[in-house]
Amino acid sequence: MNVKEYLASSSNQIVLSHFDADDQSLAPEGKKESKKELKSLRKQLVKLQQVLYAESKHKVLIILQAMDSGGKDGTIRAIFDGVNPQGVKVASFKVPTPLENAHDYLWRIHQKVPANGEIVIFNRSQYEDVLVVRVHELDPEKVWKKRYEEINKFERMLANEGTTILKFFLFISKEEQKKRFIERLENPEKQWKFNPGDIEERKYWDAYMEAYQDVIDKTSKPYAPWYVIPANHNWYRDLVISHIIVKQLKSLKMDYPEPVENIHQYLDPLQNS
Numbered sequence: 001m002n003v004k005e006y007l008a009s010s011s012n013q014i015v016l017s018h019f020d021a022d023d024q025s026l027a028p029e030g031k032k033e034s035k036k037e038l039k040s041l042r043k044q045l046v047k048l049q050q051v052l053y054a055e056s057k058h059k060v061l062i063i064l065q066a067m068d069s070g071g072k073d074g075t076i077r078a079i080f081d082g083v084n085p086q087g088v089k090v091a092s093f094k095v096p097t098p099l100e101n102a103h104d105y106l107w108r109i110h111q112k113v114p115a116n117g118e119i120v121i122f123n124r125s126q127y128e129d130v131l132v133v134r135v136h137e138l139d140p141e142k143v144w145k146k147r148y149e150e151i152n153k154f155e156r157m158l159a160n161e162g163t164t165i166l167k168f169f170l171f172i173s174k175e176e177q178k179k180r181f182i183e184r185l186e187n188p189e190k191q192w193k194f195n196p197g198d199i200e201e202r203k204y205w206d207a208y209m210e211a212y213q214d215v216i217d218k219t220s221k222p223y224a225p226w227y228v229i230p231a232n233h234n235w236y237r238d239l240v241i242s243h244i245i246v247k248q249l250k251s252l253k254m255d256y257p258e259p260v261e262n263i264h265q266y267l268d269p270l271q272n273s
């Protein structure tokens with residue numbers, strides 16, 4: 001699967017207003033066959049994560065950003081089902097607490113980055129401080145505008161320290177968001193997900209798209225690339241992201257650590273004990 005068309009880079013500057021959230025072009029075989037492929041990718045991911053944890057040499061940071069109802073939680077559930085919870089952590093960043101607000105905006109972020117052998121998934125991230133803060137004018141422009149370069153330097157430092165960074169913007173259409181909100185309101189099992197504030201935030205859709213465009217343009221770097229993932233169809237979203245993560249983990253050339261010397265000498269005494 002060639003996912004380069006979803007990669008924001010100097011050679012492929014993605015324009016969100018031209019982007020198709022309904023795109024399924026990399027899965028011509030359709031949903032049924034793609035779900036089989038996703039199952040295979042999930043098995044590969046489980047094995048790769050086991051080696052990552054055992055080797056304890058590499059660390060992986062996956063950042064998920066999306067509009068409300070964009071599918072961040074669903075992505076995490078679908079892709080990481082079955083992985084060892086010891087080596088995979090999820091960090092969710094909501095409205096900052098008073099303690100967090102008393103520090104710099106990256107303070108709470110830095111505490112959650114992965115250690116050796118870990119995959120950490122950010123459900124929202126440091127980018128809220130150039131998205132929500134910008135759209136709602138919580139800080140002056142001169143303050144949040146400096147943060148693009150500060151975030152770049154922060155991610156560069158993480159990369160230099162051995163962290164593999166993958167950033168995904170789950171792109172849904174405004175019409176798809178409307179459908180998902182209606183489903184939440186009508187389905188008793190999903191009503192708990194509905195927040196009246198989501199309707200208010202929807203009024204700022206165009207402002208958010210402009211803010212996301214700047215985020216992608218200014219902070220997609222070779223050491224921390226952004227992928228814009230068509231996310232109107234959950235199965236397609238999960239398939240594409242799984243491909244990217246599995247391919248990246250394979251590129252790390254990981255292996256299990258060497259066992260203790262002459263390990264087989266311990267087998268007979270154990271069997272006879």
